Amino acid sequence: MKKLKIRILIVLILVISPTVFADITENKIKSFILAQEAMYQPKMTSDDIERYLSYMTEDFTDHHAAYNVTMKGKESDRKNMPEMVKSIVNYKFEIEDIIIGRSTAIVSYFEIFKENKGKNLVSKNLRTIMVLEFNEDGLINHIRRYQD
Numbered sequence: 752m753k754k755l756k757i758r759i760l761i762v763l764i765l766v767i768s769p770t771v772f773a774d775i776t777e778n779k780i781k782s783f784i785l786a787q788e789a790m791y792q793p794k795m796t797s798d799d800i801e802r803y804l805s806y807m808t809e810d811f812t813d814h815h816a817a818y819n820v821t822m823k824g825k826e827s828d829r830k831n832m833p834e835m836v837k838s839i840v841n842y843k844f845e846i847e848d849i850i851i852g853r854s855t856a857i858v859s860y861f862e863i864f865k866e867n868k869g870k871n872l873v874s875k876n877l878r879t880i881m882v883l884e885f886n887e888d889g890l891i892n893h894i895r896r897y898q899d
Contacts, residue, residue, distance in 0.1 A: 774889040775851055775853075775885055777851065779806075780858055783803075783806045783883075783891075784844050784858065785844075786803040786806065788842060788843065790802075790803045791839060791864070793839050793841070795832070797829075800832050800833075804825045804829070806890065807890055808888075810824050811823070811824065811894065812894070814895045814896065816895065816896060816897045817897065838867045839864060839865075839866050840865040840867065842862070843863045844861070844862060845860060846860045847860055854884060854885050856882075856885070857882050858880070859880050860878070860879055860881070861877065861878055862875070862876070863875070863876050877898050878898065879896055880899075881894060881897075882894070882895040882897075
């Protein structure tokens with residue numbers, strides 16, 4: 752009985768003790784996803800890009816495994832994003848699940864969008880698994896994206 756009480760006490764201490772990355776919350780992750788969604792809209796602005804980038808370190812890495820593309824740093828998004836969204840008609844993210852660790856979060860979500868491909872309007876519904884790694888300041892320094 753005494754061993755059980757000690758184990759329960761240890762678990763409680765681990766659960767309620769502050770972690771180094773205490774500001775990684777579900778609300779922060781949801782806000783990040785909403786900022787990303789706003790950036791993918793046809794009428795997005797440079798403010799939308801900056802809001803999205805405010806969650807990242809200056810030299811963050813963003814790896815898209817499905818396309819074998821890796822981008823590094825905020826300047827890449829500032830430069831390329833306006834061109835990338837020109838064909839978008841609408842874009843929506845629907846979060847399926849969020850798992851938060853001490854310095855990592857995993858987000859499963861659906862990307863539901865329509866875009867112009869030449870003369871055709873194409874609709875897509877993709878499931879994406881995104882792994883976010885945070886630094887000690889609670890900023891994202893590495894993103895890995897995977898799609899089913």
